Amino acid sequence: MANKEFNELLVDNADFLKPFAVNLTKNSESANDLYQETLYKALANSEKYNTGTNIKAWLFTIMRNIFINDYRRNAKRKTILDSTPEDYLINLKQVSVANTAESSLREKxxxxxxxxxxxxxxxxxxxxxxxxxxxxxxxYLQEPLGTIKSRIHFARKLLKEQIRRY
Known part of the structure; x- marks a missing residue:
């Protein structure tokens, strides 16, 4: 399929993604970001689209995977997403004060x-x-997957040895 044909097919079916993005994110700003990233990924991976298959399903799958990956990445970072303007209410019931001196030394x-x-x-x-x-x-690093896994494993191992000393 030529790029022009794919682009026309993408434009014709892109409007169906907006409600799905809003349904996933529950936020219009995030939905717009998700929508744009989905279109970008679809254009970047246009050669992976098989002519004659359901493009809507292909686009929905891309969007869902982007949403899930972002959710997992944010959960791993332990990011708190709070859209309420009363941010001060989050820690309202805390009565104890944390001793940050020890934790900041440990973090250093x-x-x-x-x-x-x-x-x-x-x-x-x-x-x-x-x-x-x-x-x-x-x-990103243009290295084989196994190499990356072993490097991260060895980094953890070295860090465990160094941190045990403390």
Whole structure:
């Protein structure tokens, strides 16, 4: 299928994605972002579309997968998404005050341990720690998937050894 034909097919079927995006995200801003990213991924992967198959189902699958991956990435980062303007109510019932001195010292020690990792282990480990999947890291660093997995494994192992000392 030629690019022009695919683009026309995409434009003709793109409007069906907007309500689905709103249904998934429950937020118009996030829905617009999801919609745009879906169209971008569809255009970037147009060669993977098989002519004659249901393009709506293909687009819905792309959108759903993007939404799920973003949700998992945000959950891994432990991001709290709160759309209410009363943000101060989140911690209203807390009566104890946390001692941040010890935790900040521990965090500095961990950051130092990460910085002391060899560069080949540090970069994939940081990306993994930020919530990227193994496959995404492998594509970004242009390395085989097995190599990325083993580097992250060895980085964890080195960090465990260094942190046990403390």
């Amino acid at each position: 020690e961990i950051q130092t341990a990460i910085e002391n990792l060899p560069e080949t282990f540090k970069v994939p480990f940081r990306l993994y720690f930020e919530g990227y999947k193994y496959q995404e890291i492998a594509e």
